[in-house]
Amino acid sequence: xxxVVCIKQVPDTFEVxxxxxxxRIVREGVESIINPYDNYAIEEAVRxxxxxxxxxxAISMGPPQAEKALRDAIAMGVDDGVLLCDMxxxxxxxxxxxxxxxxxxxxxxxxxxxxxxxxxxxxxxxxVGPEIAHHLNIPYVTYVSKIKNISSGVMECVRLMEDHYExxxxxxxxxxxxxxxxxxxxxxxxxxxxxxxxxxxxxWKSDNIxxxxxxxxxxxxxxxxxxxxxxxxxxxxxxVEGETDKLVEELATELKKLGVL
Amino acid sequence: xxxxxxxxxxxxxxxxxxxxxEGSAERLYxxxxxxxxxxxLTDCAKNNIPVTISSGGTGTVGGRVPREGVILSMERFxxxxxxxxxxxxxxxxxxxxxxDFLDLIEKEGLFYPPFPTxxxxxxxxxxxxxxxxxxxxxxxxxxxxxKKIRMILTNGDTLEIKxxxxxxxxxxxxxxMFKVPLPSYRTPPVKCSAGYFSQEGMDGIDLIIGxxxxxxxxxxxxxxxxxxxxxxxxxxxxxxxxxxxxxxxKEIKKMCGDALFSLEFFDSGSLEFLKNDFPAIPENTxxxxxxxxxxxxxxxxxxxxxxxxxxxxTWLAExxxxxxxxxxxxxRLPENINAYFKKIGIVKVAMDIAVxxxxxxxxxxxxxxxxxxxxxxxxxxxxxxxxxxxxxxxxASDEEKIRAKExxxxxxxxxxxxxxxxxxxxxxxKIKHKWLEIMYGREGLKEMAGIKKIFDPxxxxxxxxxxxxxxxx
Numbered sequence: 001x002x003x004v005v006c007i008k009q010v011p012d013t014f015e016v017x018x019x020x021x022x023x024r025i026v027r028e029g030v031e032s033i034i035n036p037y038d039n040y041a042i043e044e045a046v047r048x049x050x051x052x053x054x055x056x057x058a059i060s061m062g063p064p065q066a067e068k069a070l071r072d073a074i075a076m077g078v079d080d081g082v083l084l085c086d087m088x089x090x091x092x093x094x095x096x097x098x099x100x101x102x103x104x105x106x107x108x109x110x111x112x113x114x115x116x117x118x119x120x121x122x123x124x125x126x127x128v129g130p131e132i133a134h135h136l137n138i139p140y141v142t143y144v145s146k147i148k149n150i151s152s153g154v155m156e157c158v159r160l161m162e163d164h165y166e167x168x169x170x171x172x173x174x175x176x177x178x179x180x181x182x183x184x185x186x187x188x189x190x191x192x193x194x195x196x197x198x199x200x201x202x203x204w205k206s207d208n209i210x211x212x213x214x215x216x217x218x219x220x221x222x223x224x225x226x227x228x229x230x231x232x233x234x235x236x237x238x239x240v241e242g243e244t245d246k247l248v249e250e251l252a253t254e255l256k257k258l259g260v261l
Numbered sequence: 262x263x264x265x266x267x268x269x270x271x272x273x274x275x276x277x278x279x280x281x282x283e284g285s286a287e288r289l290y291x292x293x294x295x296x297x298x299x300x301x302l303t304d305c306a307k308n309n310i311p312v313t314i315s316s317g318g319t320g321t322v323g324g325r326v327p328r329e330g331v332i333l334s335m336e337r338f339x340x341x342x343x344x345x346x347x348x349x350x351x352x353x354x355x356x357x358x359x360x361d362f363l364d365l366i367e368k369e370g371l372f373y374p375p376f377p378t379x380x381x382x383x384x385x386x387x388x389x390x391x392x393x394x395x396x397x398x399x400x401x402x403x404x405x406x407x408k409k410i411r412m413i414l415t416n417g418d419t420l421e422i423k424x425x426x427x428x429x430x431x432x433x434x435x436x437x438m439f440k441v442p443l444p445s446y447r448t449p450p451v452k453c454s455a456g457y458f459s460q461e462g463m464d465g466i467d468l469i470i471g472x473x474x475x476x477x478x479x480x481x482x483x484x485x486x487x488x489x490x491x492x493x494x495x496x497x498x499x500x501x502x503x504x505x506x507x508x509x510x511k512e513i514k515k516m517c518g519d520a521l522f523s524l525e526f527f528d529s530g531s532l533e534f535l536k537n538d539f540p541a542i543p544e545n546t547x548x549x550x551x552x553x554x555x556x557x558x559x560x561x562x563x564x565x566x567x568x569x570x571x572x573x574x575t576w577l578a579e580x581x582x583x584x585x586x587x588x589x590x591x592x593r594l595p596e597n598i599n600a601y602f603k604k605i606g607i608v609k610v611a612m613d614i615a616v617x618x619x620x621x622x623x624x625x626x627x628x629x630x631x632x633x634x635x636x637x638x639x640x641x642x643x644x645x646x647x648x649x650x651x652x653x654x655x656x657a658s659d660e661e662k663i664r665a666k667e668x669x670x671x672x673x674x675x676x677x678x679x680x681x682x683x684x685x686x687x688x689x690x691k692i693k694h695k696w697l698e699i700m701y702g703r704e705g706l707k708e709m710a711g712i713k714k715i716f717d718p719x720x721x722x723x724x725x726x727x728x729x730x731x732x733x734x
Contacts, residue, residue: 187577
């Protein structure tokens with residue numbers, strides 16, 4: 001079985017900083033990690049390989065430093081890494097991103113299952129997975145929480161909904177996006193880590209894939225960001241000191257004033 | 262100064278991390294400065310009121326838990342007086358919380374090598390207990406890093422001792438205001454935190470370090486620091502060969518001793534306590550856990566070790582997220598064990614024995630034989646790099662409880678026969694007098710009581726810590 005896992009490198013922070021000019025995420029000075037949801041995708045891809053045999057290829061679109069994310073994926077058991085990296089890809093919205101990724105996946109070819117995380121930490125759209133499936137003209141299942149079996153070209157899986165689970169059967173090839181209930185991502189092994197350090201990551205530029213250049217990057221992105229801002233939470237604090245009895249009284253008065261009590 | 266007398270207000274000061282539940286006190290003092298402290302101590306001395314010093318409360322032997330009298334909490338002595346980047350030292354008050362200290366010196370690119378696991382502990386408590394930490398395999402316990410101590414005695418006098426200024430000579434340590442005889446017992450040359458330190462030619466400051474709040478109230482210390490640590494990785498190697506562990510550990514020390522920061526062991530029973538949190542732990546394995554300087558060469562060395570000893574699996578944490586996960590792996594075990602002891606409702610039967618390098622294989626074999634022979638559920642884990650394992654027993658019936666105590670004593674006697682210690686890092690406090698007596702004899706305990714009387718002639722400070730107060734009569 002040939003499995004492709006799509007991953008993204010994101011800044012390791014909950015407090016995403018936005019460049020006020022370009023409205024894009026500021027990546028400088030922030031450590032980069034694999035998008036946390038993608039770790040579940042990697043783990044599930046590796047588990048599928050362990051259950052049903054085959055190979056796992058991780059693919060990502062991003063700047064040259066995103067190679068690190070692919071190495072981390074290899075440390076977890078992925079066989080190969082492909083980085084789609086070209087200035088022509090810069091400024092892609094979800095539509096262009098999914099298009100470029102689908103071109104990369106076509107080049108990898110001969111895939112049975114594509115695994116994605118449910119969404120990214122920085123963008124949180126959850127659109128890229130389904131859009132890749134659209135470009136590839138294959139079925140997709142979002143929010144998968146369990147893969148029960150794959151046999152005779154059919155995957156049986158469970159899908160996590162708001163207040164219930166759905167059980168589905170779907171023909172391969174298929175794209176799934178996974179939720180964190182699906183597994184517990186493994187810690188890399190020594191062997192995996194050393195393999196990752198020495199691995200050759202395939203860097204594919206726009207010339208290496210077959211796609212419409214006009215569908216890449218900003219040209220291929222109908223999304224227009226009007227404004228993005230970081231919500232500032234206001235925190236206040238006051239320290240009160242003294243005898244316990246008086247303090248209790250003071251605190252109670254203060255809390256009543258604030259409408260808490 | 263704050264004074265509290267309400268029962269509920271004092272309650273939290275009547276316990277520490279041990280299961281010692283005999284705490285009782287009539288009053289809690291929280292002094293602001295040495296002036297307050299002197300007046301409390303001299304007043305208590307005059308009125309013969311026992312005083313127990315209270316630090317962060319992370320101890321495991323009831324050291325800060327008073328049976329009677331008053332509590333003296335050092336929490337307001339929380340000022341970091343200075344950090345000298347050139348000299349790589351820091352002077353700080355006794356009540357500084359370790360975490361605050363570590364955070365501050367980290368910004369200066371410095372590190373405090375004792376690196377105690379309990380970050381809410383106070384620096385004064387660390388010195389008073391000669392605390393060990395996460396990297397004691399590499400750096401040793403607190404003792405080595407204490408350059409100066411300032412303490413207030415129960416008569417109100419101030420004693421300041423600098424390392425390297427006064428040594429034992431002809432069986433006497435001369436502190437100026439009084440002379441102290443060197444005890445006839447000797448602290449064994451192993452990881453040890455059992456009673457007053459005693460060695461020929463010893464530095465006078467070393468008697469104070471590890472004296473568990475029985476000699477005076479430490480108000481200020483000066484400690485030495487080192488440069489921030491290089492990047493490190495953690496690797497856990499899961500192995501089948503539990504019998505061969507001492508040999509494997511010896512080889513590991515030979516091959517990569519200089520690169521290691523910690524070297525720990527978890528037997529298969531210990532790993533069972535972690536499977537809820539880490540379901541991927543392979544069945545029927547034990548584990549070696551190390552933290553090492555991070556580079557490809559060391560990683561390759563570890564792959565070589567893993568292959569040579571037929572490792573079932575290896576986990577490697579190099580990035581921050583996985584590193585934190587594996588740090589949690591190490592810390593989680595004692596937490597889960599304590600929770601289990603609480604759940605089954607028994608007082609902990611947990612040993613803290615260490616022996617010398619050459620005797621370790623014999624001690625390990627002794628534990629293993631005991632585990633096979635006895636029916637009581639038991640586990641073995643800990644600081645194998647320092648020849649220091651915690652043998653824990655979980656007796657399920659009254660009969661087993663009695664047997665567990667007997668096993669404890671058998672292990673203690675075995676360790677002592679091998680030149681080891683009954684308390685490698687947890688200290689003696691109020692719950693291990695019996696074991697210390699087996700180690701140093703009644704005479705040894707009496708000698709300690711004699712030393713205490715010189716520092717604290719009123720016999721009010723830290724009563725029942727290290728030895729029973731009855732010996733002070």
